Amino acid sequence: MQPFEYANPASVQEAVALLSPRWGQADVLAGGTDLISCMKEHLHTPKRVVNIKNIKELAGIQKTAGGLRIGALVTMDELANSADAKGEYKSLAEAAGGVPSPQIRHMGTVGGDLCQRPRCWYFRNGMGLLAMKDGKSLIPEGENRYHAIFGSGPAYFVSASSLGPALIALNAKVKLVGPKGPREVPVSAFFVAPKDEASREIALQPNEILTEILVPAGATHSATYEVRQKEALDWPLAAASVALTMKGATVGSARIVLGHVAATPWHAAAAEKLLVGKAINSANAEAAGKAAVGDAKPLSQNAYKVTLAKTAVKRALLDAVKKA
Amino acid sequence: MSSKKDPQLPAERKGRFSRRGFIRGVGIGGGALGAGLLEKEATAAPPAGGVVGPGAIPITLNINGKPVNVSVEPAVTLSDALRDYLDMTGSKRVCDRGTCGACTVIMNGKSVYSCTVLAIDAQGKNIETIEGLGGPDKMHPVSQAFWNNDAQQCGYCTPGFVMACKGFLDEHPNPSPEDVKHGLGGNLCRCGTYMGVRKAVLEAAAAMKGAKKNG
Numbered sequence: 001m002q003p004f005e006y007a008n009p010a011s012v013q014e015a016v017a018l019l020s021p022r023w024g025q026a027d028v029l030a031g032g033t034d035l036i037s038c039m040k041e042h043l044h045t046p047k048r049v050v051n052i053k054n055i056k057e058l059a060g061i062q063k064t065a066g067g068l069r070i071g072a073l074v075t076m077d078e079l080a081n082s083a084d085a086k087g088e089y090k091s092l093a094e095a096a097g098g099v100p101s102p103q104i105r106h107m108g109t110v111g112g113d114l115c116q117r118p119r120c121w122y123f124r125n126g127m128g129l130l131a132m133k134d135g136k137s138l139i140p141e142g143e144n145r146y147h148a149i150f151g152s153g154p155a156y157f158v159s160a161s162s163l164g165p166a167l168i169a170l171n172a173k174v175k176l177v178g179p180k181g182p183r184e185v186p187v188s189a190f191f192v193a194p195k196d197e198a199s200r201e202i203a204l205q206p207n208e209i210l211t212e213i214l215v216p217a218g219a220t221h222s223a224t225y226e227v228r229q230k231e232a233l234d235w236p237l238a239a240a241s242v243a244l245t246m247k248g249a250t251v252g253s254a255r256i257v258l259g260h261v262a263a264t265p266w267h268a269a270a271a272e273k274l275l276v277g278k279a280i281n282s283a284n285a286e287a288a289g290k291a292a293v294g295d296a297k298p299l300s301q302n303a304y305k306v307t308l309a310k311t312a313v314k315r316a317l318l319d320a321v322k323k324a
Numbered sequence: 325m326s327s328k329k330d331p332q333l334p335a336e337r338k339g340r341f342s343r344r345g346f347i348r349g350v351g352i353g354g355g356a357l358g359a360g361l362l363e364k365e366a367t368a369a370p371p372a373g374g375v376v377g378p379g380a381i382p383i384t385l386n387i388n389g390k391p392v393n394v395s396v397e398p399a400v401t402l403s404d405a406l407r408d409y410l411d412m413t414g415s416k417r418v419c420d421r422g423t424c425g426a427c428t429v430i431m432n433g434k435s436v437y438s439c440t441v442l443a444i445d446a447q448g449k450n451i452e453t454i455e456g457l458g459g460p461d462k463m464h465p466v467s468q469a470f471w472n473n474d475a476q477q478c479g480y481c482t483p484g485f486v487m488a489c490k491g492f493l494d495e496h497p498n499p500s501p502e503d504v505k506h507g508l509g510g511n512l513c514r515c516g517t518y519m520g521v522r523k524a525v526l527e528a529a530a531a532m533k534g535a536k537k538n539g
Contacts, residue, residue: 003378006398006444018375029442036401036440037421048375049398051445077434101510102492103425106434107441233423233509 001039005048011055012177012211018050019207023200028052028209030073031107034116041124043117058111058211061085067216072111072209076162077102079110089215091222091241091320095166098226100233111210113163114174114190115202118263119235120147120157128197130154145301146237148262149293149309155193155263156299159201163213164191165241165259166224168267172215178208187213191264201263219243219255223319226259227308236260238305240268240292240312242320244280251275256292256316261309268292271313280321282314289313376444383447387412388456396443403427405443406453414454414483425511428484428491429453435491435510454483457490466490469528470521477515485511489525499529 009015020026027046029035030053038044052058058073063084070079079085080097096113099105117123122131122138131138132154139147139156147156167187175184190203204210222243226236239259245252254275258266271292278284289310296306377398385392385405394409403420406412406429415438416426422440429438430452457464463471466489476482485508492499492507499507504525513521 001399003397003399005375006377006442007375029445032440032442032445033422033437036442039399040420049442051442053445100506101423101425102507103428103435103437103488103510104422107422107436231505231509233512 001036002042002045004039004046007048007050008054009050009052012057012209015050015052015055015209016177016179016207018048019209020048021205021207023206025206026050028115030109030112031075032112033104033108034112038117041126043124043126052209067214067218070110070213070215072109072211072213074110075106076108076110076113077105079163080105088217088219089166089170089222091166091169091219091224091243091316092163092215094224095162095226095239095241098224098236098239099162100228100231110163110213113161114167114187114213115204115210116160118157118201119160123157129157129194129199129201130197131156132197140299143301144299145304147299147302149296149298149302149305150258150262150266151193151264152297154195155201157201157263158260159191159262159264160235161191161259161265162226162236162239164265165239165257166222166243167213167215168265169241169243169255169257170215170219170222171243171255172213174210175212175214176204176208177211178205182211184214188265188267193263218245220246221320223316223322225312225316225319227312238308238312240309240316242313242316244275244317244320246321249279250277251280254288256288256313258292258309258312261296261305268313270294275317280317282318285314285317288317381444383444385443385446385451386449387451388453389450394443398442398444400443401439402429402441402443402446402451403438405446406438412453412455415487416480416483418480423512424481424484425488426481426484428487428511430487430491430494433491433494435488437510452487452490454487457486464490465531466493466524466528469524469531473520473524473527475517475520475524477513477517481511481513481515481517485513485521489521489528493525493529493532497529497533499525501526 007018026048029049029051058071060071061082062069076096076099080093085093137154172187173184224241226239228236241257243255254272256268256271271288274291275288292313293306293310380395380397382395396405403417418424418426420439422437427438428435431449466486488511504522
């Protein structure tokens, strides 16, 4: 790790003032589960690290009239065990609890989950977010078994966020605070597939801090299903999060979002359309899974992920309507 | 790699403690340690909003119930502070990337990877390390259960595993075998002693409940 200055602000305003309008100058430190490793690998070499863990307004989960407000510093463990989340926002609690390591759940924060860098091994080995060489990405012809099966490049890494798919399915927003004040961004617009090496995979600006997540009420049934290598302590190979508004026994509206299959969480609109007005049973869930991966474009080594994603959709749907 | 960039060890400490002697001395005997490791006058947590570093700054860590003063750069992890500055080499640095669990300590009642916590951020927290669990003369029920169930082989993952188990049992005193699997997902053992570890946790859970009843 390169030496850095350490700042310990007590308010969001102070913290924002300590950041820089350019990437690479200062990094925000919360749980540290990703940033500290990135610094050890010299992927991040900030001159200043701004610790936000002592900013009280970033803590806590509150149930509001319109939904749930989750402070950026809430840990994955707190979210997974929150009675408020486990009830109406089951998919979110499941996504947080799905992180296999208790130590990571204890340390990692929800803000950090959304802002963590991709796990792509080209990126982690210093070859850049897009792994470009001579104007061409190395990934389509390279070691791509854990890479994207959706999207048309040039970003082939997969979004590492566990909560992203669940939050998008629940129509959540994030609040970002910068020097000009706060702005709210739908989580669906927070994740961005970068077009060039200078861009980031999230909409956060270098002098902004993600302060809270706002999850509206409304979905009557939700679930997240992750597919992992055995019980491995690793990111999922594929995941699906669904949020349904049921009208009696049939689907009024559905939101289905896949994880770990594209540079952003991947919205499966075709599968959603197919389910409206239908009951959730094995056959319909299977059909929705098939529709969700209809436009998948696997790379040379990752066609297996298409099957995993399809199954994740089916199982998430069946889990969502399963009686506890 | 951080190891290449580790700052020089404080000169005054060299030769004063041997690693073995230190461990034999039952971890943290307060008096000797307090005197030996005091490098500078300790200060409280860095001032809110203030910027410190990148050079070394004095910090105070509360380790196994005792305040310990040490001077570290902000870039020093808790794992490195414990091992390289405080001669507490019980927790191991293996992957150094928050994955393997060998560096696990308990901070404010929760198991964490000490390689992924900055030492400066651990100020004001109650840090429990393997050194605080007692030695062969007075074994903690978790350590004893590891012994009884052959829950170690080469032993390198053991200190981290024991601390992860203790942290888990503090929160889940009456776990099911399924809880144990999920609750210990953050530690790796390349020798593959998982079956022994799982048995040890269930045995320690029973022993700790017994201890509470008797106490």
